[in-house]
Amino acid sequence: MQIAFFINDLEREHAGYTTTVLAHQAAIRGHQVCYVTPSDFALRSDDSLWVHARRMPKRKYKDREDFFETLKSARVKAEPIDMAEIDVLMLRNDPSIDAETPWAMEAGILFGREAVKRGTIVLNDPDSLGRAINKLYFxxxxxxxxxxxxxxxxxxxxxxxxxxxxxxxxxKPLQGSGGSGVFKLDAKSKDNLNQIIEAIGRDGYIIAQAYVPAAKKGDIRFFLMNGKPLQIGGKYAALRRVASADDIRSNIHAGGKAEAVEIGETELRVAELIRPKLVADGMFLVGIDIVGDKILEVNVFSPGNLGSCSRLAGVDFSEPILDAIERKVTIAEQNPQSFDNRHLAIL
Structure with missing residues (x-):
């Protein structure tokens, strides 16, 4: 299998990111792995779609850090690859990062659609991602x-x-991710409401959300795959993110702390409530953020913390994800033109 990972850029990638975890697992299994960024697509005059991809050497890597160091090294150079040769394109970019370069925000979606036409399985489904480009999808x-x-x-x-x-x-802003521009209004900060509205409103629409008291304990990042909770032997791909003492944001890269969490009936019920929509939209891998019995976010682009979930649970959640991707490729080969991408994405 040849699998391509679409990211914002190499400079902002990290050895611990979920994309690296998945790419490394694919390499361990002997698959050909390559990386693609927004500027790498080329639709040629003969209507073929090519990518200037960074193809990883097919060899045994000592560990994930070795894999990542190789990716970042001068040894891995961009080379043209016909998209028709790529079995799976996994869209793992965060569009909000490219807000200042609008052409890059939807590059994965636009060319992902073209890749589908040429027989590549695109995860998550690009048509549905096009509708999820901002938090209105929520x-x-x-x-x-x-x-x-x-x-x-x-x-x-x-x-x-x-x-x-x-x-x-x-x-918080309608556009954005990672806890950027998030404010909590309470008795202490109510006098600053005008300034908060002005600050967020400069960049677009504002989301006002009722505060859920359970948020004091942090939120739960919970991975869903093919619409169902991702698990291995009863251990769920989930963790609790607890904000630092001086910050309301529980996002890990905003200073939040990851802790082990037990998934119970409440979280499973919330996951079941949103499952039909995720399945209908061909959302293969999703990260939902739960507080109490409510979802605060649904990350369908680049849900993170998979590595931390694996570490806390003592299992490797990248394995069932790659199992599922391999199964989709097999299904597509055994049933040519029988399924559209949106349905194949969640089979």
């Missing part, structure tokens, strides 16, 4: 599973929402 999930939310640019709307919830709300 509103398409059942209201029972979501914290009460308002999306507006009008200060009066947000102030009324804050009053309705006695000032206990979270404010």
């Amino acid at each position: 509103q398409s999930f059942p209201s029972e599973a979501r914290a009460e939310t308002l999306i507006s640019k009008h200060a009066a709307d947000i102030k009324a929402f804050a009053k309705e919830h006695r000032g206990n709300i979270i404010l």
